[in-house]
Amino acid sequence: MSKAQSSAKQTDGFHLVVDALKMNSVSTMYGVVGIPITDLARLAQGNGIRFIAFRNEVAAGYAAAAAGYLTQRPGICLTVSAPGFLNGLVALANATTNCFPMILMSGSSEREIIDLKQGDYEELDQLAAARPYAKAAFRVDRPESIGIGVARAFRAALSGRPGGVYLDLPRELLHSTIDEAVGKASLFTVEAPAPSQIPSPDSIARALDLLKQAERPLIILGKGAAYAQADEQMRTFIEATGIPYLPMSMAKGLLPDDHPQSAAAARSLVLENADVAMLIGARLNWLLGHGQPPQWSPDCQFIQVDISAEEVDSNRPIAAPIVGDIKSAMNGLLAMMHPGDIEPRQAWRDTVSAKKKQNAEKLQAKLAVDSVPMDYFTALRTIRDVLAGHKGIFVVNEGANTLDNGRNILDMYEPRKRLDSGTWGVMGVGLGYAIAAAVESGSPVVAVEGDSAFGFSGMEIETICRYQLPIVVIVFNNNGVYRGDDVNNYSTDPAPTVFTKGSRYDKLIEAFGGTGYHAEDSATLSAALQQALNARRPALINCVIDPTAGTESGHLKSFN
Numbered sequence: 224m225s226k227a228q229s230s231a232k233q234t235d236g237f238h239l240v241v242d243a244l245k246m247n248s249v250s251t252m253y254g255v256v257g258i259p260i261t262d263l264a265r266l267a268q269g270n271g272i273r274f275i276a277f278r279n280e281v282a283a284g285y286a287a288a289a290a291g292y293l294t295q296r297p298g299i300c301l302t303v304s305a306p307g308f309l310n311g312l313v314a315l316a317n318a319t320t321n322c323f324p325m326i327l328m329s330g331s332s333e334r335e336i337i338d339l340k341q342g343d344y345e346e347l348d349q350l351a352a353a354r355p356y357a358k359a360a361f362r363v364d365r366p367e368s369i370g371i372g373v374a375r376a377f378r379a380a381l382s383g384r385p386g387g388v389y390l391d392l393p394r395e396l397l398h399s400t401i402d403e404a405v406g407k408a409s410l411f412t413v414e415a416p417a418p419s420q421i422p423s424p425d426s427i428a429r430a431l432d433l434l435k436q437a438e439r440p441l442i443i444l445g446k447g448a449a450y451a452q453a454d455e456q457m458r459t460f461i462e463a464t465g466i467p468y469l470p471m472s473m474a475k476g477l478l479p480d481d482h483p484q485s486a487a488a489a490r491s492l493v494l495e496n497a498d499v500a501m502l503i504g505a506r507l508n509w510l511l512g513h514g515q516p517p518q519w520s521p522d523c524q525f526i527q528v529d530i531s532a533e534e535v536d537s538n539r540p541i542a543a544p545i546v547g548d549i550k551s552a553m554n555g556l557l558a559m560m561h562p563g564d565i566e567p568r569q570a571w572r573d574t575v576s577a578k579k580k581q582n583a584e585k586l587q588a589k590l591a592v593d594s595v596p597m598d599y600f601t602a603l604r605t606i607r608d609v610l611a612g613h614k615g616i617f618v619v620n621e622g623a624n625t626l627d628n629g630r631n632i633l634d635m636y637e638p639r640k641r642l643d644s645g646t647w648g649v650m651g652v653g654l655g656y657a658i659a660a661a662v663e664s665g666s667p668v669v670a671v672e673g674d675s676a677f678g679f680s681g682m683e684i685e686t687i688c689r690y691q692l693p694i695v696v697i698v699f700n701n702n703g704v705y706r707g708d709d710v711n712n713y714s715t716d717p718a719p720t721v722f723t724k725g726s727r728y729d730k731l732i733e734a735f736g737g738t739g740y741h742a743e744d745s746a747t748l749s750a751a752l753q754q755a756l757n758a759r760r761p762a763l764i765n766c767v768i769d770p771t772a773g774t775e776s777g778h779l780k781s782f783n
């Protein structure tokens with residue numbers, strides 16, 4: 224596009240992008256600057272949009288994805304071309320996999336040079352690269368199309384099953400000019416980007432009929448249920464039916480983990496014995512053994528509440544699909560059910576209760592031991608006890624053993640307060656998720672991180688310090704991936720799973736003005752965490768874990 228002068232007042236792509244984002248209530252962007260988007264970040268700041276500048280786009284993208292999950296608005300990640308874009312794409316793919324709404328906006332280089340592969344600065348066909356990993360991908364070529372481009376990105380990210388959307392912003396577009404009045408008139412606010420999708424009454428009646436006949440019903444809550452923000456309806460339905468429920472890890476806290484109907488402590492028993500299982504915003508993927516024996520009974524019948532019709536029957540035949548948004552579905556179920564219609568058999572409730580009690584006692588025995596050096600049980604019990612005084616706190620959790628044990632031991636009491644490795648079991652999401660949780664809510668966050676998991680995005684502690692976020696990072700330092708005691712029997716190189724022994728991760732945060740703590744026993748860990756939470760300032764606790772305490776691949780040993 225030419226930069227021809229006109230007597231009328233002109234605007235450019237930079238201004239129009241910022242204006243379009245503002246019209247759609249974007250208040251924060253996450254990213255890393257450089258050619259051609261540095262001025263876009265500056266302009267956004269000048270127009271009241273926060274720009275949280277990261278050290279790596281992967282972490283910025285994870286932050287945007289978490290912001291989307293928490294707010295039901297697409298989180299925005301801004302990157303430079305080619306390598307910056309590819310870093311962001313990792314996070315975009317993860318957002319799509321987790322059904323989080325996110326928009327990756329990347330500057331790109333000259334189209335005509337890319338298309339002829341003539342070798343531009345940071346040349347890459349980004350639109351083509353993004354397509355397989357995004358829910359949708361668009362490029363805006365003309366300034367008068369910016370409003371439409373942003374609208375399409377919003378709608379694709381939020382409507383139906385949420386996901387990651389790529390928006391390609393060529394350098395030429397950002398610099399091109401247009402008559403200001405024409406440009407402004409082309410922008411608009413997206414109306415109802417995630418409209419209600421009301422399931423059909425007959426699908427609800429079919430599901431209720433199945434639940435009425437059930438002897439051993441079970442409800443499974445997934446992170447789709449948490450995302451849907453139908454917290455009251457969910458609780459009312461579960462309590463009115465009396466059905467035991469199992470929260471998937473990020474659905475923990477939708478009802479408080481100490482709720483009497485929680486079957487989390489009897490997970491294997493309820494999966495194996497349920498005769499009717501109702502999935503609410505949860506997929507029958509690997510995290511649920513694909514719905515197959517031996518984890519599940521071959522006779523179990525399924526109800527699935529999901530916004531994506533294509534998800535139904537993906538692993539097992541679904542007897543009663545309810546396709547629609549979860550809030551509308553829960554409203555429909557509550558409206559059509561009658562008191563006393565659905566009642567799990569007393570024998571089933573008793574069996575679940577007995578198993579819960581038995582497993583809780585077993586766990587309690589492990590938690591009661593105060594080991595030095597600390598194992599996962601001692602460290603997590605200590606953290607759990609301190610967090611009992613901070614019930615609404617965000618908990619971010621990643622690692623292998625750190626994650627598997629953390630999921631079971633750290634109780635959640637409020638919805639959408641737990642963020643973890645999610646559907647891919649990805650390492651490196653922790654600091655980005657923690658930053659988004661703190662930025663979007665203004666509330667404190669504890670990130671319980673395996674030392675390997677932490678390392679993927681560890682430099683973001685500088686970001687945490689720069690923005691003075693109330694985040695306490697606890698690094699479970701066992702000197703390695705899974706364990707820290709592996710030996711290489713073949714050469715003098717370190718074994719593939721081990722890290723430098725005796726590392727002091729607490730010293731890292733001190734370099735940026737944060738507070739570092741070093742804990743080798745539970746009393747020191749407890750005091751450090753209390754102090755760090757009270758200070759509401761950036762802190763990192765180097766939590767020394769017995770290098771022999773972990774299991775290779777954590778709970779996924781059989782996948783090796």
Ligand code: ADP
Pocket residue numbers: 320321322384385444445446447448450451471472473474503504505506507508510528529530531534547548549550645646
């Ligand atoms: P988990 O890992 O916790 O089991 P999943 O990510 O596998 O959960 O499943 C989430 C499901 O929730 C997806 O199938 C997605 O389509 C669905 N979902 C997301 N948002 C909504 C919504 N608002 N209404 C209905 N279903 C939703």
Ligand code: TPW
Pocket residue numbers: 621622623624625626647648649650651672673674675676677699701703704705706773777
């Ligand atoms: C992006 C593979 C799964 S778990 C893990 C790795 C590297 C680290 C486990 O060690 P950590 O926790 O964090 O110290 P702990 O308590 O068991 O010692 N790359 C990516 N994602 C994954 N999942 C891997 C590699 C992996």
